[in-house]
Amino acid sequence: MIRLRPPRPATIALGKAARALTRLRGGSGSAFPGLVVERLDPGFLADVLAQLPRGVVVVTGTNGKTTTTKMVVELLRGQGLRVFTNRSGSNFTRGVVASMLGEIGPTGKLNADIAVLELDEAHAVHFVRAVNPQFSLLLNVMRDQLDRFGEIDTTARLLRTIAEHTTEGVVLNREDSRVAAIADSLGTQQVRYFGLAPELRSHFPSDDDLHGAGAAAEGVQPEADVLLTGLGTQQGTFRMGTEEITSDLTVNGAYNIYNAAAALALVRLVLGEATDRDALLGSLRRASPAFGRGESLTVGGQPLDLILVKNPSGFRLGLTSFSADGVATMIAINDNYADGRDMSWLWDVGFDSLVQQGVAMVSGVRTYDMALRLSYDGVSIAAHEPDLGKALDDFLSAHPDVPKRIFCTYTAMLALRKRLGTYTEVEAFN
Amino acid sequence: MTVPVPADSSSTDKQIRVLQLYPRDMNIYGDYGNALVLMRRIQWYGYTPVMLSYNPGDEFPADPDILIGGGGQDSGQDRIQQDLLGIGDRLRALAEQDTPMLMICGLYQLFGHFFETRDGSRISGIGVLDVETYGTDNRLIGNLVAESSDFGQIIGYENHSGQTYLGPTVTPLAKVVVGEGNNQRDPHEGARYRNVLGSYLHGALLPKNPAIADFLISNAVQQKFAQELPALDAPQSAPASLQELTEHAREAAAARPR
Numbered sequence: 038m039i040r041l042r043p044p045r046p047a048t049i050a051l052g053k054a055a056r057a058l059t060r061l062r063g064g065s066g067s068a069f070p071g072l073v074v075e076r077l078d079p080g081f082l083a084d085v086l087a088q089l090p091r092g093v094v095v096v097t098g099t100n101g102k103t104t105t106t107k108m109v110v111e112l113l114r115g116q117g118l119r120v121f122t123n124r125s126g127s128n129f130t131r132g133v134v135a136s137m138l139g140e141i142g143p144t145g146k147l148n149a150d151i152a153v154l155e156l157d158e159a160h161a162v163h164f165v166r167a168v169n170p171q172f173s174l175l176l177n178v179m180r181d182q183l184d185r186f187g188e189i190d191t192t193a194r195l196l197r198t199i200a201e202h203t204t205e206g207v208v209l210n211r212e213d214s215r216v217a218a219i220a221d222s223l224g225t226q227q228v229r230y231f232g233l234a235p236e237l238r239s240h241f242p243s244d245d246d247l248h249g250a251g252a253a254a255e256g257v258q259p260e261a262d263v264l265l266t267g268l269g270t271q272q273g274t275f276r277m278g279t280e281e282i283t284s285d286l287t288v289n290g291a292y293n294i295y296n297a298a299a300a301l302a303l304v305r306l307v308l309g310e311a312t313d314r315d316a317l318l319g320s321l322r323r324a325s326p327a328f329g330r331g332e333s334l335t336v337g338g339q340p341l342d343l344i345l346v347k348n349p350s351g352f353r354l355g356l357t358s359f360s361a362d363g364v365a366t367m368i369a370i371n372d373n374y375a376d377g378r379d380m381s382w383l384w385d386v387g388f389d390s391l392v393q394q395g396v397a398m399v400s401g402v403r404t405y406d407m408a409l410r411l412s413y414d415g416v417s418i419a420a421h422e423p424d425l426g427k428a429l430d431d432f433l434s435a436h437p438d439v440p441k442r443i444f445c446t447y448t449a450m451l452a453l454r455k456r457l458g459t460y461t462e463v464e465a466f467n
Numbered sequence: 468m469t470v471p472v473p474a475d476s477s478s479t480d481k482q483i484r485v486l487q488l489y490p491r492d493m494n495i496y497g498d499y500g501n502a503l504v505l506m507r508r509i510q511w512y513g514y515t516p517v518m519l520s521y522n523p524g525d526e527f528p529a530d531p532d533i534l535i536g537g538g539g540q541d542s543g544q545d546r547i548q549q550d551l552l553g554i555g556d557r558l559r560a561l562a563e564q565d566t567p568m569l570m571i572c573g574l575y576q577l578f579g580h581f582f583e584t585r586d587g588s589r590i591s592g593i594g595v596l597d598v599e600t601y602g603t604d605n606r607l608i609g610n611l612v613a614e615s616s617d618f619g620q621i622i623g624y625e626n627h628s629g630q631t632y633l634g635p636t637v638t639p640l641a642k643v644v645v646g647e648g649n650n651q652r653d654p655h656e657g658a659r660y661r662n663v664l665g666s667y668l669h670g671a672l673l674p675k676n677p678a679i680a681d682f683l684i685s686n687a688v689q690q691k692f693a694q695e696l697p698a699l700d701a702p703q704s705a706p707a708s709l710q711e712l713t714e715h716a717r718e719a720a721a722a723r724p725r
Contacts, residue, residue: 379624402723406720409675
């Protein structure tokens with residue numbers, strides 16, 4: 038469906054005007070300018086992306102999209118490529134269009150060699166029907182927002198469609214049985230895997246393990262192009278091809294380090310023989326997590342970690358990746374659309390690791406759902422306050438001398454970051 | 468995730484045995500919370516909870532006092548369906564003996580007569596509940612509030628595309644105030660036959676609806692020990708009591724948009 042003609046200058050001008058108007062009114066939203074452009078020129082996205090010499094890369098999956106996309110972008114930029122990417126949090130087609138309006142020239146030329154786009158599973162399906170990506174990276178399928186997608190198997194089918202519309206190569210998570218199975222329906226595309234050494238798999242329980250469904254059948258697994266073989270504190274060991282490399286990392290937490298393996302596999306597939314190994318390792322060391330995915334701030338001389346939680350597997354990984362010892366913990370749960378409306382998922386997370394320390398503060402729209410969840414796991418709660426701003430103030434002033442950690446859902450994190458901006462410098466988001 | 472085991476679990480005198488049906492395949496989205504709430508509350512009422520699981524091919528545990536089951540994906544339902552038919556007689560007998568049971572979503576459907584898919588093929592259920600379910604293209608999703616004459620206001624979250632219709636030998640669990648419930652035609656949510664409850668509500672259901680948890684527990688205790696439930700002795704774990712936390716959680720959920 039790619040039309041080989043540049044987009045109309047009038048469309049671009051109007052889209053840019055809509056974007057300026059949205060910003061002028063104080064909005065950071067990307068939906069409105071994207072909508073204007075889509076209405077005026079439905080082929081806009083395909084037209085602009087078709088001009089990129091190295092094409093389009095799509096990153097999707099339930100967990101880790103944002104950080105992995107950010108790492109892929111940093112690794113490719115380290116190789117000297119000009120990379121267009123969408124801002125985090127706008128991982129739908131209109132968000133891509135809106136990001137584009139900020140970077141496009143009046144004649145519709147994007148100043149980039151390659152586009153790396155983070156797309157939500159459902160939106161990615163729409164996207165790949167309009168624009169066939171050259172490469173895609175499929176991270177995982179976890180229970181997340183079943184209120185939107187219905188079931189995990191439905192989500193897995195979305196990912197399969199994305200892979201089938203990819204023209205050159207697909208990178209799959211070997212350890213996720215639903216993702217790995219997608220290889221069966223691929224014909225001409227190259228297929229590469231990232232994976233875990235067997236002894237590390239217990240760090241990454243899948244949803245199927247949760248109630249005793251057991252690990253995926255132990256058949257013969259395909260060879261992984263990038264295998265994570267060792268995990269340390271801000272350190273990972275990766276086997277790439279025949280070479281094993283231990284690297285210090287800026288990202289923290291087991292799940293972010295496994296995302297680094299995914300990013301490496303994708304970049305190696307995109308660049309092939311031309312990869313500059315030393316530059317790649319340098320970029321790997323420096324790549325930082327996306328905001329809220331293990332983001333560290335300093336407040337009152339003490340570290341404060343913000344950890345985004347949005348589904349059971351992510352919350353479980355967050356709890357097991359960071360020790361609760363000597364840390365004041367706050368949990369903030371909202372139930373807006375972007376958070377997931379259904380609170381059921383909290384019951385698929387075990388909070389035993391917090392029993393010893395207790396939780397200092399529970400907040401958010403669903404404060405009391407969370408408080409009930411903790412109570413039924415025998416975790417004590419020092420304070421509960423639904424108002425996020427007040428809860429944050431109380432939490433910070435009650436625990437001035439210890440490191441702090443906040444587990445929060447997406448919209449709770451946006452509100453908390455805003456409030457944190459009155460205490461410390463918080464990197465602007467979008 | 469561990470199920471609480473009290474220190475005196477070796478004693479069998481005050482045991483209440485909770486049997487989870489098909490936890491491996493029918494556990495989608497938080498229904499484990501129902502099991503956890505039952506275990507804790509049984510303990511806080513002064514009894515000894517014992518958690519049993521039954522998965523396809525297992526030996527059916529002797530003398531369960533409460534049975535619970537959850538929802539699954541289509542693939543999970545396919546895996547358990549034949550096995551369920553095999554234990555149907557046993558489950559029907561338990562139901563006739565007034566054994567308390569709570570079946571959510573997928574197992575609610577399969578406790579009925581059948582589930583008819585959109586292409587017209589019928590998946591047989593075990594007919595403990597006089598209900599039938601038809602697959603649709605329409606997924607009913609969102610917060611739900613309903614009024615029950617037995618349990619007061621019931622609050623939960625529904626997410627299903629099968630629509631269920633009740634026959635004459637079951638009564639509706641509740642009348643829907645906000646949401647859809649069993650189907651888009653009548654205003655009912657869930658079904659009850661003797662002490663068997665079926666419902667579409669996740670949330671999980673029992674944490675925010677302790678009246679239903681206590682109905683299951685008090686019936687089990689009544690049948691096994693001929694005793695009335697004493698007052699709940701829940702430890703205070705937060706500035707507010709468990710009962711206050713529950714009330715606040717119910718108010719917050721009931722006030723949320725569909």
